[in-house]
Amino acid sequence: MTSAAPLKGIANNAAYCAARGAQNGFIKAVGLELARSGIQVNAIAQNYVNNDTYYPDDILDQPKFIEHVKRNVPTNRVGAPAETAELAAYLASENCTHMVGQLIPLAGGWAT
Template identity: 30%
Template sequence: MSIYADRFKGQVAIVTGGASGVGREVAARLTQEGAKVVLWDMNADALADAKAATGAVDAVQLDVTDAEAVQAAADAVAAKLGRVDVLIASAGITGATVPVQEFPLDSWRRVIDINLNGLFYCCRAVIPHMLKNDYGRIVNVSSVAGKEGNPNASAYSASKAGVIGFTKSLGKELAKTGIRVNALTPATFKSPILEQLPQSQVDYMLSKIPAGRLGEVHEVAAMISWMASAECSFTTASTFDISGGRTTY
């Protein structure tokens, strides 16, 4: 149970990829801290379970690669709940785990479309609603792969590097407003996304973490919750590491 019971009281938060993993954990924490949380995810069955488990006020089956659907969903949240204060953009997939010369074109396009284009669509859709109140917090979930690159994960690494660059650009665009935009670069943590990877790839990523263990989703959620709060007031266009010592820059 979070000790910050009222940190998000009166605020409305959207969490993409909210049906599982870090998205679900963050949604639960934001709810505990007073937010009205709306979950966006493609998995309808998992969404229903996540809504009940997290206490979210709404759950919407949504493909973030559909720009028009994303805009309509953002507008619907603002119309129904009166505002949008927080966006946690955590929807993502790993894609194929093979060398570049063997990388399937459809997998490359799908990873970029979800991890980077979809994140762009979500940010683009919520910004006008945040500007109405001159307040907002956007947390874009990237990865250490976006800083260092993981072999045999070129699409994932490229998409997550794009998230970092996009976050820096957007954060600077909005720096003179009340909106703060930052990215998180986790190392490998325990999440259903690992089921998309061969064990050899998981072992490789674990070997790069000086702490010698995978991260826990509650640790990631704790950092995201601070990044999404009013306390994060003078940091924008930045990246925060949570990597067990893998990245220190």
């Protein structure tokens, strides 16, 4: 898991974007290093996922937050944990055999 933040950039969050950007570069490099050994390294780059780790109890119901999401996320909503889980399951499955060092944005179009 990584963040979609360095794919787009966020004002006033340069350090966070830089740190996550370094992580993303690491994922790509390690993916290339391990590919010939049959090990695939990829990452889900997400943003705005509905779970208690990211958001306090009631923020998802706050009008200011809802407007922020509608203004910034083309799908007009936060992601569901099940969407992340399904993509992670695919990446870990035997069906995913030719993907290496990829950062897959799962951010409702936010990072596009």
